[in-house]
Amino acid sequence: MVMEDFPRQAITLTQTDGSQVGKTTSDAISKIPIQFAFLVDPAAPSCSEGVYLPTFLLPTPEHGAQFNIPVNQALKINITSVATQSEITGLLYSGPYNVVKSSLGSGSFSLTWRPSASEDGQSHPICFIVQASDLC
Ligand SMILES: *[C@@H]1O[C@H](CO)[C@@H](O)[C@H](O)[C@H]1NC(C)=O
Numbered sequence: 001m002v003m004e005d006f007p008r009q010a011i012t013l014t015q016t017d018g019s020q021v022g023k024t025t026s027d028a029i030s031k032i033p034i035q036f037a038f039l040v041d042p043a044a045p046s047c048s049e050g051v052y053l054p055t056f057l058l059p060t061p062e063h064g065a066q067f068n069i070p071v072n073q074a075l076k077i078n079i080t081s082v083a084t085q086s087e088i089t090g091l092l093y094s095g096p097y098n099v100v101k102s103s104l105g106s107g108s109f110s111l112t113w114r115p116s117a118s119e120d121g122q123s124h125p126i127c128f129i130v131q132a133s134d135l136c
Pocket of ligand 1: 059076077
């Protein structure tokens with residue numbers, strides 16, 4: 001797959017040497033190849049959340065929850081998950097580079113983020129999932 005970046009309107013880019021190049025909405029500004037690898041697991045015996053597939057419990061934030069946090073103050077997102085027929089093995093997440101994960105055991109995790117001054121005024125998505133393994 002190739003990811004391309006297009007301008008929303010015609011723009012003129014000025015290089016550091018002063019030369020200029022015009023880009024229309026059908027000209028890619030940049031292109032980068034992306035590779036994906038898929039690992040296919042056996043089918044889960046049930047897709048009901050909380051049985052083989054984990055489900056989130058409070059105080060895990062709702063999907064789409066928003067937090068406002070001042071610069072240099074820590075936001076701690078508390079995450080709790082359960083699955084009766086499998087073992088919670090980990091938390092995968094994406095977000096700002098300075099998010100720190102803690103594994104608290106028994107399906108509990110926390111993600112702590114302390115926004116820096118350079119992140120002030122911005123909106124940063126943080127996404128996470130939990131992974132579980134079959135108990136057998
Ligand atoms: C997470 O738990 C801590 C206490 O351990 C609490 O101070 C903090 O407010 C909680 N985070 C959220 C986003 O509710």
